[in-house]
Amino acid sequence: MRKFNFSAGPAVLPLPVLEEVRDTLVDYRGNGLSLLECSHRSKMYEDVHNETISLFQELLGLPESHKVIFLGGGATLQFSMVPMNFLTPGKACDMVVSGAWAKKALSDAKKIGDVKVVFDGAETKYTTLPKSDTIYNPDAAYVHITSNETIGGLQWKTFPDTGDVPLIADMSSDIMSTPLPVEKFSMIYAGAQKNLGPSGVAVAVIHEKLLERCPKSLTAYLNYGIHSEKNSLYNTPPVFSIYIMMLVLRWVKAQGGVAKMSELSSQKAGAIYREIDSSGGFYSCPVEKESRSVMNVIFRLPSEELDKKFLKEAEALDMIGLKGYRDVGGCRASLYNAMPLEGALTLAGFMKDFAAANG
């Protein structure tokens, strides 16, 4: 019995992907060995590596200027690497502080160089995003945003035009879920474990012009330029995680690409938000309506006791991973690409029943 896994990450993967991983696990396509044991310099792996990059480029519609790089250490390591590579001395970067993840990026950037906070959601307890009157500094080293706050449940719907200033986005929790105006971004990065694959690999998409900034004084692994020049084979990449990413991207393509993922996300999230909004206050979501995330829907019940009861009954009905982030409490339904529509509808149905029985 397969459960509906609403975890925020590592998160649900498509069942056909898991089945293919299982079927190729011990002997990969008659090669007499597992891909888990396979040299990253072999033809067997090279094909996987390059197809993953190609699919990534194709599905996001990346121009040739945007290089795709695979790295370890998750998005968290990127919080170090972005300022180390791109926060040019003598300049400051603009940062949008939209929630818990943006704060982590901020904390690391401050240790590397000068930072200007151009928006801080603290006043609204991080339930709002910048409006169109937010002013970005025309001489900033770059502007950094977090496209989707996994913990706060906020998501950018349109992206700012930062002109000649490079726009850099942490898209860990909504990459590959919707068509993107990629030309607006000089860099996009994401840990894989939400929409792309298992944990253990992060992807960075970087404009070649931005790559020119990488300082030669950086140590090897921390220099994006080296990874780009070596096609992410400077050192041993996370071979197996990249293989699974390839299968996930093939699956996204077969489903109809990011446009179809976006359509499904709206349906899935719509069903949950509808229950929240029509519950007469039994369920509440603190996020301003226009910034509600379709990836992570957060909501609370009238009391912590009811939160707990809700989670317990959901789990008994094979819906797991609905507990809100440990520092936040409440509930959170993560609805990444691989969550079937049926999962979201089952949860919405349960929410209705639970409200009726406990409201």
Next chain:
Amino acid sequence: MRKFNFSAGPAVLPLPVLEEVRDTLVDYRGNGLSLLECSHRSKMYEDVHNETISLFQELLGLPESHKVIFLGGGATLQFSMVPMNFLTPGKACDMVVSGAWAKKALSDAKKIGDVKVVFDGAETKYTTLPKSDTIYNPDAAYVHITSNETIGGLQWKTFPDTGDVPLIADMSSDIMSTPLPVEKFSMIYAGAQKNLGPSGVAVAVIHEKLLERCPKSLTAYLNYGIHSEKNSLYNTPPVFSIYIMMLVLRWVKAQGGVAKMSELSSQKAGAIYREIDSSGGFYSCPVEKESRSVMNVIFRLPSEELDKKFLKEAEALDMIGLKGYRDVGGCRASLYNAMPLEGALTLAGFMKDFAAANG
């Protein structure tokens, strides 16, 4: 038909481990989801995480003072992190330059601080290791060595006594292959993809006293202190790679632990070196005898043409991954823990036949 995979890394894994990974892939122990999809904050993963740490401690006989940390980015990221954390300003570190990997560690350390090279194998083209008369500086920040040079085929057999100066070793290619005098080391680190599991995770074992040095000015991911304090759960760890490491460590334990691994390594490497030494010069190994690695046996044939013929015929007999490192040429047989004795004996037999036919 399973091939004998002599790759230097990612490398052969025990067949029973692969079979167990396959069998638990889609539904992990009746939990209704794959471990690939499993939250790193769940009980399901917590058990894996903690058992892996326990097995690591048990098999290496680590004292409580030595903390076990899991990281992404491979040993290559450690080349940055070690000097960033432990190369105290005002001090220099001592580095032993024994080959290609030590040189990479050196190159990064020099970018962070002052380095004294206490041994450089350049004169012998990196075929020798320091002798007992090598002098380490008593006021060094630490001494860094590479216990096994995967490319050069050298391996330390006894380790220096550096007194109060912390000894730090990159053991990527021979960790868990032999009993270690762990009390001599303040830090041991290793990429997993040779003796521990698949690529995508590195392990660092660090004495708690050394951890006190981690500067607060470091960004989060690059600070060992944060990972240690959070039991490697500060951010999402490479869940699945750690799971496979757990299975590999269970397998090592079931085989008889590191003492048994060491015994088998000697037998496997002995069989290959015997063929080299008894070939009347047909095969040659450049490494001084007392420093020959039992993990990576490197050898050449009388000509590049014969190297190629040898590799081609070996591959036709299902022995793969024997090509020497791209910058070095020749042949290399990597004989990590999971390489069965039968594999080494089959290779030795083929070497004898090939020498007879082509000598």
